Amino acid sequence: MEKYLEYTKVFKALGDPKRAMIVDMLSCGELCACMILEKFEMSQSTLSHHMKILCECGLVKGREEGKWTYYSLDADAISKTKQFFCNITSDKENCICKENINGCRGCGENE
Amino acid sequence: MEKYLEYTKVFKALGDPKRAMIVDMLSCGELCACMILEKFEMSQSTLSHHMKILCECGLVKGREEGKWTYYSLDADAISKTKQFFCNITSDKENCICKENINGCRGCGENE
């Protein structure tokens, strides 16, 4: 159950087009906040807020260097997320849907 | 840009732990709504709302049979989503972050 919460946080972060674009931008390497800001019509505080969400879910890491902050993707978080997505979308043994659930006549027990 | 919107809708749908669990449940095969409902502490109207969101983003398909509605994952939507996720998280040519952007002194131009 906590596993779901952990990853739904990541999906929630990606569930905003601007944040998804930011991830896309970062996919080729580190960028400082000011560079990301240039590419969006968005106030500086709004960008900072989006970056915080991306960092808090683990997908992005921030590295401070002097007055600048450089952001980059966290490869480990990304591969774990990919795996989680594959997990919840592919067939497996002992899945809930294979249990015999009583009281639901729509599930094939008495037809 | 529309591509982002299309898929962020999917991520938004997965950005709720209960919906992620529902997807997980459906990963092994079709289930009727009543069976899903049994597994959650959630009102019937709330479940119906979640199923609508999952269907609207394309991840899930509903099939009506008599008074029951059976839900299942859409394999095509899933593989496309996986691909989109891989796309925005992996390195590529001509990425924005490789452009030479003026005015941002934090991006390595004058150090």
Next chain:
DNA sequence: AGATCATATTGACACTTTTCGATTTGGCGC
């Protein structure tokens, strides 16, 4: 030390989302 620049934080607002109970719709069996 004071000015300036890059970010982060705060507070406020509009908008969206989650949730429920109540109602509606449509199928099935008597």
Next chain:
DNA sequence: GCGCCAAATCGAAAAGTGTCAATATGATCT
């Protein structure tokens, strides 16, 4: 046709989200 069942829709309340301007923080430069 009538009542029952499964699911969808409606309306409302509470919580969460995206956004901005204003302010705070903290580093660098003169």
